Amino acid sequence: MSRSTPDSCPGVLRLHQAADGPLARIRVPGGRLEPAQLQALAEAAHELGNGALELTSRGNVQLRQVSDAAALAVRLDAAGLLPSRTHERVRNIVASPLSGRVGGFADVHGLAARLDAGLQADARLAELPGRVLFTLDDGRGDVSSLRGDIGIHALGEDEFALVLAGAGIGVRVTASEAVGVMLDAAHGFLDLRGAGEIGQWRLHEIPGGAETVTETLDRSPTGAALELGATHDVPIGWLDQDNGLVTLGAGVPLGTLPARTAEFLAAIERPVFVTPWRSLVITDLDEGPAETVVRVLAPMGLIFDAKSPWLQASACAGRPGCAKSRTDVRADLSAAVESGRIPPADTTFGAQPRTTDPAASDDSAPLFDAADVAVLGRQHWSGCDRRCGRPTGPVTDVVATEHGYRIEATHTP
Numbered sequence: 001m002s003r004s005t006p007d008s009c010p011g012v013l014r015l016h017q018a019a020d021g022p023l024a025r026i027r028v029p030g031g032r033l034e035p036a037q038l039q040a041l042a043e044a045a046h047e048l049g050n051g052a053l054e055l056t057s058r059g060n061v062q063l064r065q066v067s068d069a070a071a072l073a074v075r076l077d078a079a080g081l082l083p084s085r086t087h088e089r090v091r092n093i094v095a096s097p098l099s100g101r102v103g104g105f106a107d108v109h110g111l112a113a114r115l116d117a118g119l120q121a122d123a124r125l126a127e128l129p130g131r132v133l134f135t136l137d138d139g140r141g142d143v144s145s146l147r148g149d150i151g152i153h154a155l156g157e158d159e160f161a162l163v164l165a166g167a168g169i170g171v172r173v174t175a176s177e178a179v180g181v182m183l184d185a186a187h188g189f190l191d192l193r194g195a196g197e198i199g200q201w202r203l204h205e206i207p208g209g210a211e212t213v214t215e216t217l218d219r220s221p222t223g224a225a226l227e228l229g230a231t232h233d234v235p236i237g238w239l240d241q242d243n244g245l246v247t248l249g250a251g252v253p254l255g256t257l258p259a260r261t262a263e264f265l266a267a268i269e270r271p272v273f274v275t276p277w278r279s280l281v282i283t284d285l286d287e288g289p290a291e292t293v294v295r296v297l298a299p300m301g302l303i304f305d306a307k308s309p310w311l312q313a314s315a316c317a318g319r320p321g322c323a324k325s326r327t328d329v330r331a332d333l334s335a336a337v338e339s340g341r342i343p344p345a346d347t348t349f350g351a352q353p354r355t356t357d358p359a360a361s362d363d364s365a366p367l368f369d370a371a372d373v374a375v376l377g378r379q380h381w382s383g384c385d386r387r388c389g390r391p392t393g394p395v396t397d398v399v400a401t402e403h404g405y406r407i408e409a410t411h412t413p
Contacts, residue, residue: 007201009130010062011089012073012082019323020050021065024072026081029093030112030136031059031273031281035266040079042262048072053262055255055278057389058133058146059094064321084120089130091116094146096138097273097281101241104138105154106175112136114179125186129201132189134182135163144168144228146276147392149203150185152178153226161226162219164210165203168226171219181217188213234277236306238290241283246290248282251303253310253337254330261300268293277391278314279303307344309337315381316388325383326400332370333381333398341374367404375407 009025010016016023026041033041045053045063048071054062066072076082084091093112100107115134119125135151137144144153147166152173154160160178162171164185173181192209193200203209214221235249255278265272265282268289273281280302282293294304303310313336316322318329336342379396380387387397397408 007129007131009089011130012076013069013085013088015066015069018064018317018321019319020321021067022069023321024049024063024066024069025056025089026061026063026076027088027091027093028060028081028274029091029116030095030109031097031275032109032112033272033274034080035269035272037079037081038262038272039266040075040081042259042266044072044075045259045262048075051259053257053259055252055257055274055280057276057278057391058092059097059274059276060092061274086123086126087120090126090128090132091119092130092132093134093136094143094148094276095136096140096142097275098140098235098239098247099136099138101243101245101247101283102235102239103242104140106138106157106160108136108138108152108154111152111175111178115182118179118183119186122183124190125183127190128186129193131201132186132203137163141228143276144226145392147204149189150182152182153228155223161223162214163226163228164213166228167210168228169210169214170221170223170225171214171217172222173219181219184217185213188216191216234279234306234311235275235281236279236308236311237304238294245283246285246287248285248290248293248304250280250282250297251308251311252279253301253303254278254313254315254333258301261297261302264297264300279311307346309340309342309344312345312377313337313342313379313381314389314391316383316386318381318383322383322388324386326402327370327383329381329383329398329400332373332405335370336373336375342379343376345377365406365408367401367406369404373398373405373407381405 012024048067049063050065095108095112099109133148135143135148137153139154151163152160153163158175160173161168189203192206200206236251239247241247270284315329315333318325375396380390381398383400399406
């Protein structure tokens with residue numbers, strides 16, 4: 001696939017003009033935010049944005065309705081969230097959030113920091129499209145399932161499988177080799193897509209791209225191709241760390257975190273990780289403070305119950321944020337959750353007539369008013385057929401049309 005338009009992914013220095021105003025996307029490599037950084041984001045959202053932080057499917061943060069882009073850049077630079085003006089949009093690095101604390105074969109967070117530094121130090125890699133995704137999986141299979149462009153998947157403490165275009169290709173590397181090989185693979189992708197802004201945005205868009213990049217690395221496969229699953233457990237609730245401390249996984253309804261709640265999180269004075277499932281991981285807590293965090297933040301809307309119906313559903317921006325959306329899908333989805341039409345996980349309705357064959361045409365699919373939509377399990381609500389923000393893996397699509405919602409049976413795209 002060759003794109004006919006330049007990659008227009010927003011950043012801090014190049015905002016997206018959304019229907020409700022300018023939108024800034026702040027890259028958070030590895031998802032890690034220090035308390036002072038989270039406080040800076042909360043203040044920026046309150047004073048320069050719409051009062052909330054949006055968590056993205058790549059573990060980044062967005063601010064909507066930015067009133068002063070220059071002032072925002074100054075604040076983020078001072079907080080260490082804009083370390084490179086040339087590479088800011090290409091620092092899309094997702095790492096297993098629990099790595100080094102709860103399970104996993106290896107701690108990949110140090111490698112994520114080294115990869116980020118390596119990207120920024122290489123002038124040519126600023127040419128990468130803003131949609132390229134690097135994944136560092138500690139072996140549990142959580143971020144490899146995101147089908148990134150270039151990544152590693154731990155097989156042991158010092159053995160990693162190289163992942164290209166979302167697939168394990170049989171190449172093995174050590175921890176000391178991993179960052180260099182990923183950077184070399186990024187150069188290989190640039191060589192394939194050619195010069196200029198127009199071209200493929202993702203490695204999987206190039207036929208045989210993964211195989212060709214592998215050849216440029218001068219590394220022969222030494223192991224079997226890696227089978228990567230599409231499902232995993234999102235970290236929610238009380239999680240005992242390997243060192244005796246506590247991590248809390250907190251769901252964020254529709255990925256929208258009010259600035260006031262973010263300030264409370266910053267006041268905990270512990271590292272917080274933004275996950276690619278639009279949730280948060282609060283780390284390194286003693287048991288007493290962890291209990292206090294749950295007691296204070298649950299009433300403020302954070303979710304510590306892994307069976308919450310809010311964790312079953314995601315949505316695109318919808319109206320008023322997106323001009324292409326046919327309706328306010330977030331309001332409709334919220335009403336469905338609050339009315340019980342989206343039940344907790346593991347609930348059964350019996351037969352669900354409100355699903356259709358995904359191969360059926362739009363004209364043949366039944367349509368439902370927003371108040372009549374009732375869906376079981378993992379689902380994504382979209383304001384149009386583009387289905388922006390749709391998660392990977394099996395998911396039921398609830399798609400707005402001009403005359404109601406179309407529901408497509410759970411399938412894997």
